[in-house]
Amino acid sequence: MSVIETISLLFIPLFIVFVIVYGIVKKTRVYESFVEGAKQGLTTSFKVMPYVIAFVFAVGLFKAAGGFELITQALKPVLEFLHVPGEVIPLVITRPFSGSAALGILASILKESGADSFAGRVASTIMGSSETIFYTVALYFGSVGITKTRHTVTAALIAEVCCLAASIILCNILF
Numbered sequence: 508m509s510v511i512e513t514i515s516l517l518f519i520p521l522f523i524v525f526v527i528v529y530g531i532v533k534k535t536r537v538y539e540s541f542v543e544g545a546k547q548g549l550t551t552s553f554k555v556m557p558y559v560i561a562f563v564f565a566v567g568l569f570k571a572a573g574g575f576e577l578i579t580q581a582l583k584p585v586l587e588f589l590h591v592p593g594e595v596i597p598l599v600i601t602r603p604f605s606g607s608a609a610l611g612i613l614a615s616i617l618k619e620s621g622a623d624s625f626a627g628r629v630a631s632t633i634m635g636s637s638e639t640i641f642y643t644v645a646l647y648f649g650s651v652g653i654t655k656t657r658h659t660v661t662a663a664l665i666a667e668v669c670c671l672a673a674s675i676i677l678c679n680i681l682f
Contacts, residue, residue, distance in 0.1 A: 551650065558649035562642055566605045575600055591675055592626035594619070598633060603640040603667055610634070628682050632674040637667055 508516075530537035569575065579596045586596055594616050602609040613634050620626040640663040644656050 555646055555650040558645050562645045563605075566608065569604075570608070589675065590679060591671075592620075592629055594626040595630045595633060598630050599671060602633065602637050603664070605642060606639040609639070625678065625682060629674055629678045632678055633671060636670040636674055638663070640664065640667060 527537050530540065575597060578600050582600070583593060583596060586599070587593060591599070598609055598612045598616065601612055613630050616630045617627050622628075622631070640660065644659055644663070648654075648656050648659070
């Protein structure tokens with residue numbers, strides 16, 4: 508076993524021991540603090556759950572109704588003109604909404620086109636450089652009761668377009 512593998516295996520147990528020892532040295536009631544944090548985490552999970560369920564349901568409904576296919580067909584000529592492989596169009600549309608759906612699309616692209624294909628490389632770069640904007644905004648803003656998200660969504664969409672452009676440009680230059 509290499510040094511890196513040994514460090515990887517020991518990191519979490521050593522970190523836990525470090526936290527416990529540090530808490531004892533600082534005269535903190537470690538177990539009680541852990542239980543209190545777990546309670547807060549559970550409370551947060553229950554507060555967030557309705558937003559997660561609603562969002563997953565909405566994305567599934569949109570997909571089942573053919574919304575993604577409709578948008579894909581509408582954007583296809585423009586994105587092809589910009590040298591975006593047609594295979595990544597569903598990924599570009601899906602990624603801001605659902606990470607798991609985007610991961611499934613990425614797997615499909617890699618299986619059909621290959622990991623070393625231009626489409627596979629662009630898709631992988633998009634996945635690594637973009638975020639599930641609407642899921643994240645709905646989850647985090649919804650969990651704390653923030654309803655005015657227009658500047659956040661606008662900035663995130665601008666960043667998403669920049670990620671898409673950078674992915675295409677860099678993949679065209681490097682590959």
